[in-house]
Amino acid sequence: MATTFNAEEADNYEEIEKQFAVKTVMYMETHWNLLESCRGSELTMTKIDDEIFEHFKETFPELDVSQKIDEDEMKSKAGKEKWRNFINLYEKKVKDFNFGTMLRNSPKAGYEQDTTIFAVRMQFYAIEIARNKLGLNDWIHDDAQKKKSS
Numbered sequence: 001m002a003t004t005f006n007a008e009e010a011d012n013y014e015e016i017e018k019q020f021a022v023k024t025v026m027y028m029e030t031h032w033n034l035l036e037s038c039r040g041s042e043l044t045m046t047k048i049d050d051e052i053f054e055h056f057k058e059t060f061p062e063l064d065v066s067q068k069i070d071e072d073e074m075k076s077k078a079g080k081e082k083w084r085n086f087i088n089l090y091e092k093k094v095k096d097f098n099f100g101t102m103l104r105n106s107p108k109a110g111y112e113q114d115t116t117i118f119a120v121r122m123q124f125y126a127i128e129i130a131r132n133k134l135g136l137n138d139w140i141h142d143d144a145q146k147k148k149s150s
Contacts, residue, residue: 036144040137107136
């Protein structure tokens with residue numbers, strides 16, 4: 001007989017949390033390394049970057065990815081609903097579409113404790129693809145190249 005899952009009463013498995021944290025950090029490091037090795041404006045993150053970018057612009061015309069993300073607005077009741085509708089369209093199109101990850105709250109910042117927020121993978125893709133297409137992440141590559149030549 002199946003029972004109903006109650007998140008409030010669920011056990012908190014420390015090992016699972018550690019594995020999640022490790023995977024999340026590895027994903028952040030991979031993303032940063034990619035941005036250091038090539039300009040974001042030349043980077044393809046998924047097979048459907050253009051589709052995601054257009055859908056993001058249509059759905060969130062008010063979200064200026066060149067500025068700091070308002071986490072409270074993003075995670076408000078209305079924000080969650082709007083994002084949920086956006087994210088769920090990618091269930092069969094993007095692997096791990098709803099997996100948790102870290103997102104830089106500003107394109108002008110790296111991954112630091114004060115500059116990252118917890119997000120869903122499709123939020124990360126939508127925002128970072130937009131930043132890439134607008135050239136907002138190119139500075140990361142340029143800085144890395146300057147450091148290499150110094």
